[in-house]
Amino acid sequence: MAYLLMVVEPRGQRAERPTADARVLYDKMVAFKDQLQREGVLLRAESLRPDEHAVRVKTRTADNMQQLLDGPFAEAKEMIGGFFLIDVATRDEAVAIARRCPAVQWASVEVRECAPCYVN
Numbered sequence: 001m002a003y004l005l006m007v008v009e010p011r012g013q014r015a016e017r018p019t020a021d022a023r024v025l026y027d028k029m030v031a032f033k034d035q036l037q038r039e040g041v042l043l044r045a046e047s048l049r050p051d052e053h054a055v056r057v058k059t060r061t062a063d064n065m066q067q068l069l070d071g072p073f074a075e076a077k078e079m080i081g082g083f084f085l086i087d088v089a090t091r092d093e094a095v096a097i098a099r100r101c102p103a104v105q106w107a108s109v110e111v112r113e114c115a116p117c118y119v120n
């Protein structure tokens with residue numbers, strides 16, 4: 001089964017971190033990605049730019065018109081900083097991998113099973 005491990009980090013945290021410290025943390029995440037590749041469970045991993053570079057596409061209910069909302073998103077206190085898409089047999093395996101992720105030291109890692117949108 002495919003599981004998405006999303007790194008959910010506080011907005012603004014990256015801007016406050018010195019570049020040298022950020023590079024050390026990034027290198028830890030790359031090493032984690034490389035380990036998942038060696039284990040044969042990694043399907044894809046990416047780091048994402050902060051949400052001030054993001055755009056949300058939304059359809060307004062009243063007139064069915066689409067609108068674009070540029071980030072950062074004032075209502076959000078957190079942002080998705082990156083993800084790992086893995087293929088493991090059980091949720092417990094996915095959670096065990098999430099617990100090993102270096103990002104749990106400065107963010108949270110949300111584990112979501114991939115499934116069709118009609119599956120509850």
